[in-house]
Amino acid sequence: MTNRFEYPADREKRSAARVRALEALLIEKGVITDATVDKVLEVFETKMGPFNGAKLVAKAWTDPAFKELLVTDTMAAVAQLGLPTGAAGAEGEFMRAVANTPEVHNLIICTLCS
Amino acid sequence: MKLQHTLGGLEGLEPVPPEYRVFVEPWETRIFGIHTAMMALSPQLSLPKTTSTFHTVWTWADLRKGAESMNPFDYFKYRYYEKWLGGISGYFVTNGYITAEELEARTEAYLQDLDAPLPTGGTVDIDDRIHTYLMDGDNGQRPREAAPLFARGDRVLVGDPSTVEHTRLPGFLRNKPGVIETVYDEAYTYLCSTGPDGIGPAMPVYCVKFDPQDLWPGNTEPSFTFYADLYQIYVKPAPAAMAEAA
Numbered sequence: 001m002t003n004r005f006e007y008p009a010d011r012e013k014r015s016a017a018r019v020r021a022l023e024a025l026l027i028e029k030g031v032i033t034d035a036t037v038d039k040v041l042e043v044f045e046t047k048m049g050p051f052n053g054a055k056l057v058a059k060a061w062t063d064p065a066f067k068e069l070l071v072t073d074t075m076a077a078v079a080q081l082g083l084p085t086g087a088a089g090a091e092g093e094f095m096r097a098v099a100n101t102p103e104v105h106n107l108i109i110c111t112l113c114s
Numbered sequence: 115m116k117l118q119h120t121l122g123g124l125e126g127l128e129p130v131p132p133e134y135r136v137f138v139e140p141w142e143t144r145i146f147g148i149h150t151a152m153m154a155l156s157p158q159l160s161l162p163k164t165t166s167t168f169h170t171v172w173t174w175a176d177l178r179k180g181a182e183s184m185n186p187f188d189y190f191k192y193r194y195y196e197k198w199l200g201g202i203s204g205y206f207v208t209n210g211y212i213t214a215e216e217l218e219a220r221t222e223a224y225l226q227d228l229d230a231p232l233p234t235g236g237t238v239d240i241d242d243r244i245h246t247y248l249m250d251g252d253n254g255q256r257p258r259e260a261a262p263l264f265a266r267g268d269r270v271l272v273g274d275p276s277t278v279e280h281t282r283l284p285g286f287l288r289n290k291p292g293v294i295e296t297v298y299d300e301a302y303t304y305l306c307s308t309g310p311d312g313i314g315p316a317m318p319v320y321c322v323k324f325d326p327q328d329l330w331p332g333n334t335e336p337s338f339t340f341y342a343d344l345y346q347i348y349v350k351p352a353p354a355a356m357a358e359a360a
Binding site for chain 2: 010013023030031037043044048
């Protein structure tokens with residue numbers, strides 16, 4: 001679909017400059033600090049990310065009792081992994097794991113994305 | 115209803131080009147970080163006050179209001195984080211934190227040298243609050259004050275509330291019949307009031323099961339079931355005739 005639209009040649013460079021301009025202005029206006037964005041990204045790179053889900057899945061592969069807990073009481077299983085409060089922190093409070101079987105395959109979609 | 119609300123029900127858009135990268139361009143990480151900081155500094159949260167000058171509400175709902183207010187052609191034209199950059203820049207201008215002119219001037223300056231350094235400044239209490247928010251979240255669950263209107267197995271009809279600036283009801287589910295699959299524990303607030311659309315105050319949430327033949331008649335695979343989590347206000351009792359037919 002994207003080839004239906006025309007974009008300026010400097011599309012990405014302009015966005016990169018604009019977001020840097022916005023970040024610079026927000027630091028100058030006292031909205032955020034010069035470390036804020038780096039710190040947020042560090043949390044998502046090291047504490048909250050798909051790697052937490054991968055840990056859960058890997059443990060479920062090797063531990064049938066954990067797999068049973070993961071699909072019947074996901075948050076109790078998550079609590080065993082020592083993740084931040086509220087599962088994986090912001091917005092991780094109500095996760096539910098489902099297991100595929102030979103008969104049932106699950107596809108999780110976002111119905112109204114951010 | 116807006117086009118942005120019913121992508122799951124549109125035909126003729128050609129194959130969907132999937133994007134597997136979380137961030138397509140490095141610059142996108144920066145707007146993600148700014149947005150996350152705004153959510154954490156938003157004044158409605160019960161978190162310690164800081165020296166940040168941020169004083170207006172910003173939640174996922176505000177991001178989404180921007181996307182839903184876009185011209186549908188622009189909605190398709192721009193990539194995910196391009197929409198974020200446009201919406202968030204506009205928010206800071208509209209709310210008087212920055213002017214469009216200074217943003218444009220600074221953008222032109224960085225266009226000349228993208229690696230020019232950022233300014234320095236800010237106190238650590240700002241980043242401490244953001245970290246607390248990230249670790250603790252903003253749990254919308256509240257004790258249930260009234261019994262839920264529906265129980266597992268009840269036949270329901272999805273409502274069709276007025277189209278306002280924001281909704282959490284997918285367009286392709288409006289006026290469709292379903293069956294209550296799960297009544298979730300307790301009740302749940304939403305990030306803001308959506309006015310006549312109806313969400314905001316704590317209410318029960320259900321997992322509702324749909325037959326895809328009802329959603330996309332004659333145009334779906336066999337052996338396929340669709341589930342959606344919906345706030346109670348979006349779900350109505352099925353008309354008696356429909357219940358009897360079942």
